[in-house]
Amino acid sequence: xxxxxxxxxxxxxxxxxxxxxxxxxxxxxxxxxxxxxxxxxxxxxxxxxxxxxxxxxxxxxxxxxxxxxxxxxxxxxxxxxxxxxxxxxxxxxxxxxxxxxxxxxxxxxxxxxxxxxxxxxxxxxxxxxxxxxxxxxxxxxxxxxxxxxxxxxxxxxxxxxxxxxxxxxxxxxxxxxxxxxxxxxxxxxxxxxxxxxxxxxxxxxxxxxxxxxxxxxxxxxxxxxxxxxxxxxxxxxxxxxxxxxxxxxxxxxxxxxxxxxxxxxxxxxxxxxxxxxxxxxxxxxxxxxxxxxxxxxxxxxxxxxxxxxxxxxxxxxxxxxxxxxxxxxxxxxxxxxxxxxxxxxxxxxx
Amino acid sequence: xxxxxxxxxxxxxxxxxxxxxxxxxxxxxxxxxxxxxxxxxxxxxxxxxxxxxxxxxxxxxxxxxxxxxxxxxxxxxxxxxxxxxxxxxxxxxxxxxxxxxxxxxxxxxxxxxxxxxxxxxxxxxxxxxxxxxxxxxxxxxxxxxxxxxxxxxxxxxxxxxxxxxxxxxxxxxxxxxxxxxxxxxxxxxxxxxxxxxxxxxxxxxxxxxxxxxxxxxxxxxxxxxxxxxxxxxxxxxxxxxxxxxxxxxxxxxxxxxxxxxxxxxxxxxxxxxxxxxxxxxxxxxxxxxxxxxxxxxxxxxxxxxxxxxxxxxxxxxxxxxxxxxxxxxxxxxxxxxxxxxxxxxxxxxx
DNA sequence: GTCCTCCATGTAATCGATTTCATGAGAGTA
DNA sequence: TACTCTCATGAAATCGATTACATGGAGGAC
Numbered sequence: 001x002x003x004x005x006x007x008x009x010x011x012x013x014x015x016x017x018x019x020x021x022x023x024x025x026x027x028x029x030x031x032x033x034x035x036x037x038x039x040x041x042x043x044x045x046x047x048x049x050x051x052x053x054x055x056x057x058x059x060x061x062x063x064x065x066x067x068x069x070x071x072x073x074x075x076x077x078x079x080x081x082x083x084x085x086x087x088x089x090x091x092x093x094x095x096x097x098x099x100x101x102x103x104x105x106x107x108x109x110x111x112x113x114x115x116x117x118x119x120x121x122x123x124x125x126x127x128x129x130x131x132x133x134x135x136x137x138x139x140x141x142x143x144x145x146x147x148x149x150x151x152x153x154x155x156x157x158x159x160x161x162x163x164x165x166x167x168x169x170x171x172x173x174x175x176x177x178x179x180x181x182x183x184x185x186x187x188x189x190x191x192x193x194x195x196x197x198x199x200x201x202x203x204x205x206x207x208x209x210x211x212x213x214x215x216x217x218x219x220x221x222x223x224x225x226x227x228x229x230x231x232x233x234x235x236x237x238x239x240x241x242x243x244x245x246x247x248x249x250x251x252x253x254x255x256x257x258x259x260x261x262x263x264x265x266x267x268x269x270x271x272x273x274x275x276x277x278x279x280x281x282x283x284x285x286x287x288x289x290x291x292x293x294x295x296x297x298x299x300x301x302x303x304x305x306x307x308x309x310x311x312x313x314x315x316x317x318x319x320x321x322x323x324x325x326x327x328x329x330x331x332x333x334x335x336x337x338x339x340x341x342x343x344x345x346x347x348x349x350x
Numbered sequence: 351x352x353x354x355x356x357x358x359x360x361x362x363x364x365x366x367x368x369x370x371x372x373x374x375x376x377x378x379x380x381x382x383x384x385x386x387x388x389x390x391x392x393x394x395x396x397x398x399x400x401x402x403x404x405x406x407x408x409x410x411x412x413x414x415x416x417x418x419x420x421x422x423x424x425x426x427x428x429x430x431x432x433x434x435x436x437x438x439x440x441x442x443x444x445x446x447x448x449x450x451x452x453x454x455x456x457x458x459x460x461x462x463x464x465x466x467x468x469x470x471x472x473x474x475x476x477x478x479x480x481x482x483x484x485x486x487x488x489x490x491x492x493x494x495x496x497x498x499x500x501x502x503x504x505x506x507x508x509x510x511x512x513x514x515x516x517x518x519x520x521x522x523x524x525x526x527x528x529x530x531x532x533x534x535x536x537x538x539x540x541x542x543x544x545x546x547x548x549x550x551x552x553x554x555x556x557x558x559x560x561x562x563x564x565x566x567x568x569x570x571x572x573x574x575x576x577x578x579x580x581x582x583x584x585x586x587x588x589x590x591x592x593x594x595x596x597x598x599x600x601x602x603x604x605x606x607x608x609x610x611x612x613x614x615x616x617x618x619x620x621x622x623x624x625x626x627x628x629x630x631x632x633x634x635x636x637x638x639x640x641x642x643x644x645x646x647x648x649x650x651x652x653x654x655x656x657x658x659x660x661x662x663x664x665x666x667x668x669x670x671x672x673x674x675x676x677x678x679x680x681x682x683x684x685x686x687x688x689x690x691x692x693x694x695x696x697x698x699x700x
Numbered sequence: 701g702t703c704c705t706c707c708a709t710g711t712a713a714t715c716g717a718t719t720t721c722a723t724g725a726g727a728g729t730a
Numbered sequence: 731t732a733c734t735c736t737c738a739t740g741a742a743a744t745c746g747a748t749t750a751c752a753t754g755g756a757g758g759a760c
Contacts, residue, residue, distance in 0.1 A: 046459070048404075050409070086456075115398060115400050267684075277603075
C-alpha cells in the first residue's frame, strides 16, 4: 500500500509537503498541490489513520457501548449517535454489551486500547472496577440512557416518572385494580427508577400492589415471557401487566399468544419503550415513548463539549405516554387521537 | 497516560521486555514477568493499540458496512458477525450506509483509512468506483446478503427463490389470482433476484401479473407505504401484496391501518424477511425467513479464511416460507403448525 | 549591488509499540 | 581456569504520519 513517502517521490516533493496537502495547510502553492493530488490518485493513496492517530494523539473516533444490539431502542439510539457524530467528523465504534457487565468491560477495554477520543456508555451494571478507574482517570465519558449514582459523570437520559404516573391513572380510570410490573434489574438505574415511579404512582392512585406483582426482569424477551407466565399462574393473577421495556413486552406477547388469551379482555398490557410495530399488534399496545433519537444526539453534543474543554451538565428529557388499546377501550372521543398515536409511533421512521 | 517506557522504568527493565510480557513471549523469567505485571497495574497501563497496529500492520479489526441499522434484519446480522468475530479475537466496526451509496463509500473509505484487516460489505448499489478499486487492489473483502455481479468477490447470502415459489403456490391454493410485488431497487441483487423469482413463480402457477403490479421500492418503510397506497388506488387493486422486505411490510401495515382495511379479507399481505413481531400482528404475517444469524457467522468465517491465505467459495443458504394467517385462513389441520411457526419466529431470540 | 523579508519547501525528531540483533551472565565441560 | 553454549535481556531500527525548525530563492527597498 502506498505511503506518504511514495506520494512524495512520485510528485517530486518532500513528505512534509504531502502532509501539508493532506491537512489543507494554506502555505502550499496551488501548483504543487495539484501535483500532489495527481500523485495520490495515481498511486491510489489512502492515508493511514493509524499512523496519523499515533502522532496526533487523537483518533476522531467515539466509542459507544450499548446494552443490547437486538433491542430496537438501542439501535435507534446508536443510529442517532452515529448521525450526529458523523456530522461533526467523528466515527463511532459500537460495542454490544449484550446486557452483561463482563462484555461491557471487554468493549470498554478494547475501546480504550484503540484510544477513542470519548466514550458513551449505557452501563449494564452498578459499577465495575474498570468503569470506576475510567472515571477516576478523568477520561472523556458520558453515561447514556442509564446512570451510575455516586460517580461524577455527565449523563443523558429520559425520565419516565411522569409518564408512568399518567399510565397508572389511565389504568385506574379504566377500572383496573390489580396491576403488575416487570421491571429491569435493580442494578440498572432505569430498572430502579421505573420500579420506584410505578410504586409511587400505584400508591397515589390507591392501588395496592402485593409483592408478587413486582418482578425483576432483565430487559430481555425471555424474562418477559417467564414473568408473564408466573404472573398468570398466580392464584390471583393481575388484570394488567406493565413491562419495563419493549423486549420484555415481546416476550409477554409470546406467552399470552401461546396461552390463547385475549388482550385486554383476559389480560391487559402496557410497555415502557415504544417501537413502530406496537401500533400493529392486536390490539395496538399502550406504551411510554422515550425521545430516543434526541437522547443520542444530545449525548454526542455533551461528549464533544467535554472534548472541547467544558464541563457540561447532565441532560434529562421526559418520556411520554402513548395510549392505544391494550389496556382496554377508551370510551371517550378517541378516534382522532388514535390516528395521532399511529403517527407518533411512525415519527422517527421516515 | 502511561506508556510502555514508563512501565519499563517502573519495573526496572527495558521496553523490549515489557513488550515480550505483553505478547506472552515465553523467554521471560517468571520473576520479571510478575514484576512487569505489577508495574502495569500500578500505572494503570493500557496498551496503545494504535502504536501496535502501526508496527504490526494488523489491527485485528473487521469493518462491516450494513444497509440500514434500523432494519432488524441487519441488526441481527451485525450481532451475529460481532459474536463470531469476537470469538476469534477480532473487533467489528459497524458502518451504517442508510441505503445510500455515498454513505456506504464514506464508511468504506474510513474503514480503509483505519486499516481494518478485512471488509464485510452489504453493497447498497450496483458498483461504485471505490468498491471497484478495493476489489482490484485485492484487499480482503466479502459481500454479505447482497452481491455485485461481475466482481470476483466471495459472497455470503440467502436464496429465496424456492421459498418465493412456495409462497406463490400457497397464494394460488388459497384462491388468490391478483398478486402484486413491491421489490427492492433494481440496483441491488436482492431486489432483482426476488423480482425474478416472483415473476417466474407467478408464471409457473398460471397467474398473470400486469406491469403495474410489480413495483420498485427501496427497502424502507416509506416506500412500502407509498406503493401500497398506489396499489390500493388502482382501478383493479390486487388481492395480495407481497413486500420485498420487513420494513416495507411495516409501511404497508401503516397504510392499511390508516385506511381501516382488514387483513386478509380486504387485502392480503406477505413479506420477505421474518421478524419476531410478525407473529403478533393482527393477523400474524406470512413471511419468508432468512437464516440471518447463520449468514453473519459464515461471512466472518469466510473473511477469516481469506486472511489466512485461502480463497474460499461463496456461500448460499436457503430461505424458508413461514405460513401464518395474513394471506387467508388455511383450512386444513393447521393448529399444530401455527404453534410451530410462532416458535420459528422466536427462534433466534432466546 | 546589497541586504532584508517573506514564504514555500525540506530535514529530522517524534508518537508508542514490535522485533532484529547484540550482549553478557551463568552453567557445563575438559 | 578457560572455553563454549544457552538464554534472558537490552539497544536501536522501524512502522507512517505530523510538525518545529532550518533553508534558500525571489522580490523589494535603499
